[in-house]
Structure formats: structure tokens, C-alpha cells
Amino acid sequence: MQIKRIQAIAISLPMIKPVKMSFEEVRNAENVLARIETSDGIIGWGEAASAPTMTGETPGSMVAAIRYLADKLEGLPADDIGAAMHRAGQYLYGNNSAKAAIEMALWDALGQAKGKPVYELLGGAKRLRVPALRLIGTGSTEGDIAETQKRLADGYVAIKIKVGVASPEADAERARAICATVKDDKVLICTDANQAWTPDEAIRFVRGIADTRIEFFEQPVAGHDVAGMARVAAASRVKIGVDEGLHSMDDLQQHHDMKAAQGCSLKTIKLGGMRPVYNAALLCEKLGMQVNLACKIAEAGIASAGLMHLAAAIPAVDWGVSLSSPYLADDIVAEPIALAGGWLNVPTGPGLGIRVDEAKVRRYTREA
Ligand SMILES: [Mg+2]
Missing domain, CATH: 3.20.20.120 (Enolase-like C-terminal domain)
Known part of the structure; x- marks a missing residue:
């Protein structure tokens, strides 16, 4: 099973009400998804919040980083997550949030392929x-x-x-x-x-x-x-x-x-x-x-x-x-x-144990 395709999707989700931090107020969740398709047709999903004050990454930079890494990782074995992330680290310093989205999607895909929850x-x-x-x-x-x-x-x-x-x-x-x-x-x-x-x-x-x-x-x-x-x-x-x-x-x-x-x-x-x-x-x-x-x-x-x-x-x-x-x-x-x-x-289904609603992903997709 190989990594066939990696996509980055920026989404903006409404909060029930703004959450006040020390000097900022979070009104919308500005997150980036990694959608990874394997050669077996499995779709794995990962997600990372943009948190510029914490990580220095923005939705735009995260999308760019995932796209930058996509062709470096596509074609690699999808079941050796350590090797894939090592490769990601060789090509791109830092950008941990973008990498986290990719890594999580690989775990989701691998769990689905093996029929096991990620915690296993x-x-x-x-x-x-x-x-x-x-x-x-x-x-x-x-x-x-x-x-x-x-x-x-x-x-x-x-x-x-x-x-x-x-x-x-x-x-x-x-x-x-x-x-x-x-x-x-x-x-x-x-x-x-x-x-x-x-x-x-x-x-x-x-x-x-x-x-x-x-x-x-x-x-x-x-x-x-x-x-x-x-x-x-x-x-x-x-x-x-x-x-x-x-x-x-x-x-x-x-x-x-x-x-x-x-x-x-x-x-x-x-x-x-x-x-x-x-x-x-x-x-x-x-x-x-x-x-x-x-x-x-x-x-x-x-x-x-x-x-x-x-x-x-x-x-x-x-x-x-x-x-x-x-x-x-x-x-x-x-x-x-x-x-x-x-x-x-804890969800106990294979992979992350979730079902992503792609229609909702489309509804909340934003330009990054
Ligand atoms: Mg804290």
C-alpha cells in the first residue's frame, strides 16, 4: 500500500461563541485538513488547527507546506509512517502543524487498512x-x-x-x-x-x-x-x-x-x-x-x-x-x-474511528 495522493484543505468552522484567550478571541476555527488516498483506495484524514501565536503557522502556510510535501511523499509505502515523516523532515524544517495533519491522516489510513483502531x-x-x-x-x-x-x-x-x-x-x-x-x-x-x-x-x-x-x-x-x-x-x-x-x-x-x-x-x-x-x-x-x-x-x-x-x-x-x-x-x-x-x-472503530462528511468539508472549505 502506497501513498497515492495528499491534498490540503483549509476550512473555517463556526464556534458556538467566541473563546477569549489572553489577548486574542477565537471566533472561527481556522483549520487545515490533510486528505490522503492510498493505492488501495483508502482515504485517511488528518487535521491541525492554525495557531499563529503558538506555532507561527497560518492556514495559508500550512496548506502550502502540505502541498510542498505532497509530491515528496506520494509513492512512499503508506504503512511506514516513521519513514514518511522522516522524509518530510528532511525536505522541510519546522511546520509541525502541517506535518501533524499529514501524520494523523497516515495513521487513519493505516488503521483502516489493518482494521484496527489507531490506539492499537x-x-x-x-x-x-x-x-x-x-x-x-x-x-x-x-x-x-x-x-x-x-x-x-x-x-x-x-x-x-x-x-x-x-x-x-x-x-x-x-x-x-x-x-x-x-x-x-x-x-x-x-x-x-x-x-x-x-x-x-x-x-x-x-x-x-x-x-x-x-x-x-x-x-x-x-x-x-x-x-x-x-x-x-x-x-x-x-x-x-x-x-x-x-x-x-x-x-x-x-x-x-x-x-x-x-x-x-x-x-x-x-x-x-x-x-x-x-x-x-x-x-x-x-x-x-x-x-x-x-x-x-x-x-x-x-x-x-x-x-x-x-x-x-x-x-x-x-x-x-x-x-x-x-x-x-x-x-x-x-x-x-x-x-x-x-x-x-475513545472511538473504537478502525483508523481514527470516524466518518468524515465530505459535503460538510466542501461547505466549510475556504481559500487559504
Ligand atoms: Mg494552554
Whole structure:
């Protein structure tokens, strides 16, 4: 079975409502799909969000990168994903999100060819049900408290509060107010500043949340400022997680060695695919780091399924699974991953276990 054809498709999907990050607001999901046809007529699908502030890639650059790689990979064996991605790396430096879409499509095709779910190909399922980590960020303390209570009533057991939107003191006060309304101490609560603060500001925030039961605080400062992360971590009773600062295994090792983070958020778009995320999770286990597994807001049903297969296969998911498809008003797969009371079930069909609705793909296709 060979790789016969690789296509790149840019899509724009509507969100249920805009999601506010530290300085940007995501109104539409601007994602890129890789559609791979094999010589046996199997169609494999991969997806990656464009996240220029995190990866430097735009929908246009991702489409261009996939098209650039297509004729370098077409004709290669479709069942040696490692070799195909090695070839991709030889021809094109970086562009991990574009590569992630291609790699995911190859796993989907290979799983379909073998009649096995991708998690089996990655090493087998350790679990088939994981807690979803739900974002809380309505723009007001009252709104966040109401949203938190609604989600807990729905059955969620993990929430993430978006911070870095106001002063460190005001955000700490909001986080404390939300924590105070969560009575069940089994609920995982974390915060994410998406690089919004300087180390000094972040230290003011961690002092403000020191006596809460917040489990971890993600990316307080700029991704490249590992020394700043280490300063914040040294001042914090709450564990620090790295997200925007993690683009390779070396980054993971460095954050560990510099005591800059005790855990991390793993995303296929940052690391270049499913196998790299799987390998990073193995390294986390070795280093004693905690793992959050995440889609970028707002990857749709293909990348969400990819994430679920990783959630099944990696050693541990202590910090929850951040699925982004529930924030979308529509999806491009026939049956998006269902949220059963705040918990997620891993699809068990061959490949990614999804059925892509090509009419919907066409409807949401955009120029890139
Ligand atoms: Mg994050």
C-alpha cells in the first residue's frame, strides 16, 4: 500500500461563541485538513488547527507546506509512517502543524487498512474513557461561577480558568472566587495565562492563589522565557505547566532540567503528530511530569478523534483531556466525540474511528 495522493484543505468552522484567550478571541476555527488516498483506495484524514501565536503557522502556510510535501511523499509505502515523516523532515524544517495533519491522516489510513483502531497501533489502550477539561472564560467573575456550576452539574470533573486577562490580583481574586464555589474536592481546577504575564506579574498571581486547591497554572510567561518560568515555579505552591513553550522533546527536557515546569500540555500541532506526542508522553513518565492532552481551540472531529486515541494509549493523563470540538457549532465528522457527562469515550472503530462528511468539508472549505 502506497501513498497515492495528499491534498490540503483549509476550512473555517463556526464556534458556538467566541473563546477569549489572553489577548486574542477565537471566533472561527481556522483549520487545515490533510486528505490522503492510498493505492488501495483508502482515504485517511488528518487535521491541525492554525495557531499563529503558538506555532507561527497560518492556514495559508500550512496548506502550502502540505502541498510542498505532497509530491515528496506520494509513492512512499503508506504503512511506514516513521519513514514518511522522516522524509518530510528532511525536505522541510519546522511546520509541525502541517506535518501533524499529514501524520494523523497516515495513521487513519493505516488503521483502516489493518482494521484496527489507531490506539492499537500506538501500543494498545490503557483506558477508553477520560475526563474532559472544560474551559471557563466568560469575561466576568459572576459569569465564570455560573458557567462552572453549570458544567459541574453536567458532570464535568475538570475545569480550566482562563487568566491573564486582567491584573494578576484581579485574576487571582476571580480564580479564588470560582474555587470557593467548587465543593467537590475531586474536581481538578487549573488556570492558564497563555503567556500573558511577565515573571513578576505571574509571581503576584501565584501568591494570590497559593492557598487555593488549584492543581496547576499553565504558561504564565512567554514560551521562550524558560528562566522566567523557573522563577515563577520557584515562587509557586501551585504546579507550573508548559504549553506555548513546548515544541520538541528538547523543550520538555529543558523545562524539567531547569525546574521550569512540573507538567505540560501536549498537542499534535506543536510536536508534529501523534507519534511525537506519544513519545513526549513516555518522556514525561520517565521525568515524573504530569500530562494534559489537548487540541488547540478549535480543532474539529478529526483532530479530536486523534487526541482520543492518544488519550487511550499514553501512560497517564493526570491533567485531563482538552477536547475542542464541543466549542464548535458544527463539525465535519458524522458523529463527533460525544461528551457523556463531562467524560469522553475513545472511538473504537478502525483508523481514527470516524466518518468524515465530505459535503460538510466542501461547505466549510475556504481559500487559504
Ligand atoms: Mg494552554
